[in-house]
Amino acid sequence: MSFYGLEIAKSAIFISQKAVNLAGHNIANASTAGYTRQRVTAVALDAADFSGRYAPLQKGGVGAGAHIKAVDQLRNAYIDRALRQEYSDMGRFSTRTDELEYIEAIFNEVRGRGISGTLSEFFDSIQEFSKDPVSKEIRTNVQQNALKLTESFNHYYKQLSEHQAVMNESLKMASLHVTGILSTIAAYNKSIYSYELGGEKANDMRDKRNLLLDELSEYLDIEYYEDSSAKLTISAGGDLLVSHTDFFALTAIEDQQGVVTGTPDFYRLCIEGTDDGTGSPIELKYTSGRLYAYKELRDGNSPTDIGIPHLLTSLNKLARGLAEAFNSVHEDGYTIPHGAVASQTGVRMFEVPLDTLGQPDYSALNAGNFRLSPDVINDVYKFAGSSNFIDNSTNSPELGNNLNALRLAALTNAENMLEGAGFEGFLKGAVLELAIESSRSQSIFTGQQAVVGNLETRRESISGVSVDEEMVVMMRYQHMFAAASRVINAIDEALEKLINGTGLVGR
Amino acid sequence: MRITNAMISNSYLKNLNNNLTELERYHNQLATGNKLTKLSDDPIGVMSSMQVRTKLGKLAQYQKNVDTAKTWHSHTEGALIELNRVLQSAYEASLKASTGTLNQSDRRAVAEEVKQLRDHVFMLGNTKVGDKYIFGGYNTSKAPFTLDPLTGTLNYNGINATVESLQLEAETSKSLSFEIGFDITIEASLTGVELLGAGEHNIYHILNGLYDALQNGSAQDASGYIERILGAQENVLAELAVIGGKTTRLDLLENRYAEDELNFTGIKSAVEDTDQAEAVMQYKMAESVYLFALKVGSNILQPTLLDYLR
Numbered sequence: 001m002s003f004y005g006l007e008i009a010k011s012a013i014f015i016s017q018k019a020v021n022l023a024g025h026n027i028a029n030a031s032t033a034g035y036t037r038q039r040v041t042a043v044a045l046d047a048a049d050f051s052g053r054y055a056p057l058q059k060g061g062v063g064a065g066a067h068i069k070a071v072d073q074l075r076n077a078y079i080d081r082a083l084r085q086e087y088s089d090m091g092r093f094s095t096r097t098d099e100l101e102y103i104e105a106i107f108n109e110v111r112g113r114g115i116s117g118t119l120s121e122f123f124d125s126i127q128e129f130s131k132d133p134v135s136k137e138i139r140t141n142v143q144q145n146a147l148k149l150t151e152s153f154n155h156y157y158k159q160l161s162e163h164q165a166v167m168n169e170s171l172k173m174a175s176l177h178v179t180g181i182l183s184t185i186a187a188y189n190k191s192i193y194s195y196e197l198g199g200e201k202a203n204d205m206r207d208k209r210n211l212l213l214d215e216l217s218e219y220l221d222i223e224y225y226e227d228s229s230a231k232l233t234i235s236a237g238g239d240l241l242v243s244h245t246d247f248f249a250l251t252a253i254e255d256q257q258g259v260v261t262g263t264p265d266f267y268r269l270c271i272e273g274t275d276d277g278t279g280s281p282i283e284l285k286y287t288s289g290r291l292y293a294y295k296e297l298r299d300g301n302s303p304t305d306i307g308i309p310h311l312l313t314s315l316n317k318l319a320r321g322l323a324e325a326f327n328s329v330h331e332d333g334y335t336i337p338h339g340a341v342a343s344q345t346g347v348r349m350f351e352v353p354l355d356t357l358g359q360p361d362y363s364a365l366n367a368g369n370f371r372l373s374p375d376v377i378n379d380v381y382k383f384a385g386s387s388n389f390i391d392n393s394t395n396s397p398e399l400g401n402n403l404n405a406l407r408l409a410a411l412t413n414a415e416n417m418l419e420g421a422g423f424e425g426f427l428k429g430a431v432l433e434l435a436i437e438s439s440r441s442q443s444i445f446t447g448q449q450a451v452v453g454n455l456e457t458r459r460e461s462i463s464g465v466s467v468d469e470e471m472v473v474m475m476r477y478q479h480m481f482a483a484a485s486r487v488i489n490a491i492d493e494a495l496e497k498l499i500n501g502t503g504l505v506g507r
Numbered sequence: 508m509r510i511t512n513a514m515i516s517n518s519y520l521k522n523l524n525n526n527l528t529e530l531e532r533y534h535n536q537l538a539t540g541n542k543l544t545k546l547s548d549d550p551i552g553v554m555s556s557m558q559v560r561t562k563l564g565k566l567a568q569y570q571k572n573v574d575t576a577k578t579w580h581s582h583t584e585g586a587l588i589e590l591n592r593v594l595q596s597a598y599e600a601s602l603k604a605s606t607g608t609l610n611q612s613d614r615r616a617v618a619e620e621v622k623q624l625r626d627h628v629f630m631l632g633n634t635k636v637g638d639k640y641i642f643g644g645y646n647t648s649k650a651p652f653t654l655d656p657l658t659g660t661l662n663y664n665g666i667n668a669t670v671e672s673l674q675l676e677a678e679t680s681k682s683l684s685f686e687i688g689f690d691i692t693i694e695a696s697l698t699g700v701e702l703l704g705a706g707e708h709n710i711y712h713i714l715n716g717l718y719d720a721l722q723n724g725s726a727q728d729a730s731g732y733i734e735r736i737l738g739a740q741e742n743v744l745a746e747l748a749v750i751g752g753k754t755t756r757l758d759l760l761e762n763r764y765a766e767d768e769l770n771f772t773g774i775k776s777a778v779e780d781t782d783q784a785e786a787v788m789q790y791k792m793a794e795s796v797y798l799f800a801l802k803v804g805s806n807i808l809q810p811t812l813l814d815y816l817r
Contacts, residue, residue: 030512030513031512031513031516100547101545101547104545104546104547105545107546109546109553109557116557116560116561120560120561120564120565123564123568124564124567124568127568127571127572127686128568128571130685130686131572131575131685132639134639134647134648386645388645394665395649395653395662395664395665396643396644396645396646396649396651396664396665397646397648397649398644398645398646398681399645399646399647399648400639400643400644400645400646400647400648400683401645401681402645402683402684406684406686406692409686410686410690413565413689413690424561428554428557428558428561431546431553431554431557432550432553432554434546435546435547435550435553435554436547436550438545438546438547438550439546439547439548439550442547453521456517457514457517457518460511460513460514460517461508461509461510461511461514462509464511464512464513464514465511465512465513466509466510466511466512467512467811467812467813468512468811468812469511471811471812471813471816472812475816
């Protein structure tokens with residue numbers, strides 16, 4: 001008889017206590033974001049090794065109980081990696097979808113309330129003008145509708161440009177947030193590394209770091225790698241962002257030329273503290289995530305890469321096309337004499353910016369500076385509906401001459417005004433592009449949500465806490481505790497018998 | 508697969524949210540009557556709605572234009588009918604005066620009648636619609652027909668209408684036209700030259716000559732005008748036929764536009780407007796699914812093993 005059995009039972013008591021504590025920890029974190037359930041990994045202690053010189057003669061050595069080898073996390077690193085790739089695309093299309101929906105709302109084309117509504121009202125008033133080129137009311141109507149048209153162009157231009165600036169600021173804000181994440185991850189790297197030097201796993205700190213990696217991958221597409229000595233490296237496009245305990249901050253340098261207009265310079269994201277060989281920092285390489293969504297909305301200027309500049313370009317083309325076509329017809333016509341002002345020709349309907357030589361420069365005209373000419377703003381009689389000079393002093397002034405007004409009216413229906421389409425057709429095309437892009441982005445986002453949802457379910461299935469399961473675990477260890485206590489009891493009674501109940505022989 | 512509590516509540520929340528989204532969608536459709544709230548709901552649908560909207564706008568405009576053109580045409584037609592009647596009376600007067608049974612004073616009485624007819628023709632030439640002269644070509648603001656204060660001859664837009672000239676000829680091309688359809692223009696009325704004729708064929712000029720002949724000349728002189736009046740009448744009838752044809756054309760267009768409007772409104776409504784019956788059905792379905800989900804939720808989220816342990 002020895003105390004060997006007590007030691008075995010003690011190890012069982014310790015394990016069951018620890019396991020119940022851990023079940024409590026798991027339950028406490030059942031709905032903690034990023035928490036990974038933990039399990040006690042116990043191993044049996046081998047029977048004492050009496051081999052060799054002092055080996056006992058008898059067979060049947062009993063093991064020494066169990067001990068806790070580690071507290072492990074149940075986590076699948078491959079699902080993590082797959083998820084983080086998908087998070088980048090989800091971040092990108094979630095942001096893109098939101099922003100495009102906002103831009104759709106700016107356009108407000110559903111039920112004809114947008115720019116197409118003002119365009120057709122303007123066209124209608126030109127038609128009325130062609131029927132009665134003299135009436136002041138009708139001329140005023142043309143003027144007001146034209147004003148409404150130019151103002152709505154200006155308004156859309158302003159709204160879109162402002163939103164472009166918002167995208168630019170968002171890019172910078174997001175990069176600051178990314179820097180924050182990078183620095184926190186570097187700090188965790190240090191803590192985890194030093195904690196794990198002792199051989200323990202830093203489970204809960206790892207959970208927090210994993211959560212940060214998830215969040216980081218929503219912002220940009222990253223590569224990461226943990227080497228055998230538990231040092232974590234994060235890079236983007238091959239450039240280091242975090243190297244174990246060091247991190248590189250992102251910096252937004254304001255030197256990128258805007259795509260469409262002479263807007264102030266946009267931000268370019270670079271990695272601080274690096275050198276691309278010319279003394280300037282390396283530009284951050286990213287092709288997905290929220291950062292990329294902001295960037296592509298800010299810079300996208302082609303039908304395959306639709307961003308705000310592309311929409312602005314379309315609006316600009318339309319404004320320019322309208323101004324050029326209407327001016328060229330309008331300049332041919334004659335205004336009607338009014339008071340002391342004689343009939344004039346060469347009057348512009350829309351204002352054109354002048355180049356340095358004082359010549360009209362249509363290429364400088366955009367949706368933002370699309371305006372009626374001061375002539376027609378100040379005097380509605382300056383709308384040129386006649387094809388001939390009108391002289392009120394003759395017996396037959398050609399006030400009713402509507403030939404030029406008819407030519408203006410013909411422009412409203414003309415095909416082949418802009419890229420093979422009429423004005424209204426062109427506008428529809430531009431709006432359709434936006435609508436399709438927004439709907440495409442929505443469906444990609446929905447698809448991405450499904451993929452991420454599936455992976456998250458798989459991850460949750462492995463790592464999530466099931467309260468029922470924890471209860472079962474708790475009961476198991478409760479029973480183990482009770483049983484181990486029983487063992488102690490049994491040994492205690494045996495020893496009691498041995499010590500106090502024996503040895504009375506001959507007393 | 509291992510199912511955890513968080514999985515159940517997550518998927519429950521996600522599904523509940525989907526249900527609410529559906530519910531909100533149909534509620535929105537019912538409350539606003541609109542099927543589409545944003546472009547990306549149905550890009551192609553929004554496009555056809557924009558397309559139809561443009562078409563409808565154009566149709567409304569063309570309908571207005573046709574309307575204006577019809578007003579001008581009916582005035583032109585009225586003037587031509589009036590002219591025909593005048594010429595008929597003038598024909599009868601000239602016939603009566605040329606029989607030789609009338610003496611000079613009788614002829615003077617007839618001349619008075621012809622003078623009235625002549626002045627009526629002058630008035631017809633200066634017909635106005637609203638504040639516009641409709642037979643002046645581009646000149647809509649001043650009376651196109653005037654009498655020369657010195658010679659008393661008839662001027663059209665300041666040009667002598669009783670003598671054929673290139674200038675007068677040029678006036679016929681200055682006729683007002685309206686756009687009444689895509690690439691379709693129609694002349695709004697006739698120019699004064701076409702209405703009353705030029706030079707020797709000018710109705711005013713003919714009647715004025717007849718008046719002079721009746722006033723001062725013989726029965727022979729008056730009979731010389733019969734042919735000319737008949738010729739002028741023929742011209743007027745020909746113009747009337749043309750105007751009649753154009754009016755028919757305008758009527759046809761008007762009918763077609765009305766039909767088109769109906770069709771396009773139908774298409775627009777089909778794209779844009781909520782199908783109430785369907786939306787109500789869908790709403791009810793979404794509602795019951797939502798209620799079921801809530802019910803199920805109260806059952807699956809509540810119990811855990813804890814409820815059954817002593």
